Amino acid sequence: MKQLEIFKALSNKTRLEILLWLKDPATSFPEQVHAGFEVGVCVGEIQKKAGLTQSTVSEYLSILQRAGLVSSTRVGQWTYYKRNEETFIELSKIIESDI
Numbered sequence: 001m002k003q004l005e006i007f008k009a010l011s012n013k014t015r016l017e018i019l020l021w022l023k024d025p026a027t028s029f030p031e032q033v034h035a036g037f038e039v040g041v042c043v044g045e046i047q048k049k050a051g052l053t054q055s056t057v058s059e060y061l062s063i064l065q066r067a068g069l070v071s072s073t074r075v076g077q078w079t080y081y082k083r084n085e086e087t088f089i090e091l092s093k094i095i096e097s098d099i
Contacts (some may be wrong), residue, residue, distance in 0.1 A: 002067060006091060009067035014050055015060050019069060021049060022083045039073040040082030 009015055021028035025037045029045045047057040061081055064070045068087040073080045 003094065005067045006069065006087070009063050009069055012060065014052065015064055018046060018050065018060060018064065019083060021046070022070065022081065025082070037082070039075060040080035043079045043081060046081065
């Protein structure tokens with residue numbers, strides 16, 4: 001696990017908010033409910049909720065993905081993101097035992 005990269009990714013308020021939103025996507029992104037959340041949340045919905053430019057949100061999502069905190073799936077021209085819960089389990093174990 002890339003601990004330093006994970007902690008750096010978590011050090012930004014908006015990136016933390018994105019992770020919180022993705023924890024409960026049905027509540028955080030009700031406008032996407034019709035499409036379901038099996039593959040994740042469309043980057044456009046994340047960008048709208050964050051209120052930031054598309055390039056900034058894309059950069060934040062890239063940082064979260066490099067840290068292993070989210071995964072992406074491409075469907076046609078759209079990219080969907082969801083949390084990588086395995087990384088959160090590993091991180092929890094590290095915090096409990098090593099820090």
